[in-house]
Amino acid sequence: MFRQGLLHIVRPRPSDTRGLLYAGGIDAEGMIVGGKVRSPTSGEVYEVKNGYLDLLETRLGAANVANLTNFIPGAGRGYEPLWRVHSLGLLTGEPFSTERELRIISELVGVYRGGLYLDVGCSAGLYARGLARAIGDKGDVIGIDISPSMLKEADSRARKIGARASFARADAHNLPFAEASFSGVVCGGTLNELGDPARALRETRRVLRVGGRVAIMGILRAETPHGRRLQRFLSSGGVRFFEPDELRSVLDHAGLETDPLRTYGTVFFAGATSRG
Numbered sequence: 537m538f539r540q541g542l543l544h545i546v547r548p549r550p551s552d553t554r555g556l557l558y559a560g561g562i563d564a565e566g567m568i569v570g571g572k573v574r575s576p577t578s579g580e581v582y583e584v585k586n587g588y589l590d591l592l593e594t595r596l597g598a599a600n601v602a603n604l605t606n607f608i609p610g611a612g613r614g615y616e617p618l619w620r621v622h623s624l625g626l627l628t629g630e631p632f633s634t635e636r637e638l639r640i641i642s643e644l645v646g647v648y649r650g651g652l653y654l655d656v657g658c659s660a661g662l663y664a665r666g667l668a669r670a671i672g673d674k675g676d677v678i679g680i681d682i683s684p685s686m687l688k689e690a691d692s693r694a695r696k697i698g699a700r701a702s703f704a705r706a707d708a709h710n711l712p713f714a715e716a717s718f719s720g721v722v723c724g725g726t727l728n729e730l731g732d733p734a735r736a737l738r739e740t741r742r743v744l745r746v747g748g749r750v751a752i753m754g755i756l757r758a759e760t761p762h763g764r765r766l767q768r769f770l771s772s773g774g775v776r777f778f779e780p781d782e783l784r785s786v787l788d789h790a791g792l793e794t795d796p797l798r799t800y801g802t803v804f805f806a807g808a809t810s811r812g
């Protein structure tokens with residue numbers, strides 16, 4: 537679903553000078569369940585279907601093999617129960633519940649009631665749902681991903697718990713939103729999978745309000761020989777692992793003032809503030 541009241545910030549093309557307009561379909565309580573939206577600038581029509589607004593249409597958006605695995609039918613359904621709920625425990629080597637992870641992310645992004653948040657590479661919507669619970673009915677969260685399977689699952693999971701979340705199929709390298717739209721941006725694990733993380737972070741900063749916050753969870757370069765071997769294998773599929781200094785530098789160059797990194801084994805949580 538996609539909230540009708542958020543269409544005004546959606547600009548799929550850099551040349552779009554105005555937000556999208558609802559062109560009709562099925563809607564309930566301000567949420568577009570299915571239908572069409574139109575750009576008044578380009579005349580382009582986009583569809584809301586299968587639970588999300590598709591801004592990529594026939595474009596794949598995938599930069600590497602790792603991205604493509606998320607396109608496998610059923611990938612969305614299995615992602616949270618089979619991998620995500622165990623992932624930080626396995627990666628940090630200590631008990632690490634998703635509740636604990638969500639507390640860290642909410643704290644770093646400085647979530648407040650009524651804020652507008654973006655979840656970049658939302659997969660099945662874990663962070664989007666967590667934020668939706670905290671922002672109340674005056675706030676909003678948009679989750680974007682390139683994978684149809686993940687977005688469908690994200691919408692279904694959000695609906696089941698009545699979370700106020702909108703989903704769009706969009707590329708993190710070209711965020712389809714007007715500048716200074718969001719109070720905060722969260723990103724869980726996706727930075728490691730992007731073709732050009734520096735560009736995605738510049739885009740993140742562009743869509744953030746001055747003083748807006750970023751909270752990122754990701755994976756650092758392993759220090760053990762076994763970890764390095766595993767990461768070398770994953771790198772061949774397009775996943776990259778950051779050195780702490782490299783991460784700080786890429787955030788800084790994007791115009792984001794970083795807090796000290798929080799690390800748990802190879803897992804990092806980075807908080808940062810947009811310099812404006």
Ligand SMILES: C[S@@+](CC[C@H](N)C(=O)[O-])C[C@H]1O[C@@H](n2cnc3c(N)ncnc32)[C@H](O)[C@@H]1O
Binds near residue numbers: 599603656661706723
């Ligand atoms: C590690 S998963 C994200 C997990 C999710 N954030 C969570 O916390 O459960 C990476 C996700 O990023 C998406 N992705 C990869 N490249 C992307 C891009 N260029 N733009 C948007 N999403 C992308 C993938 O489809 C995948 O769902």
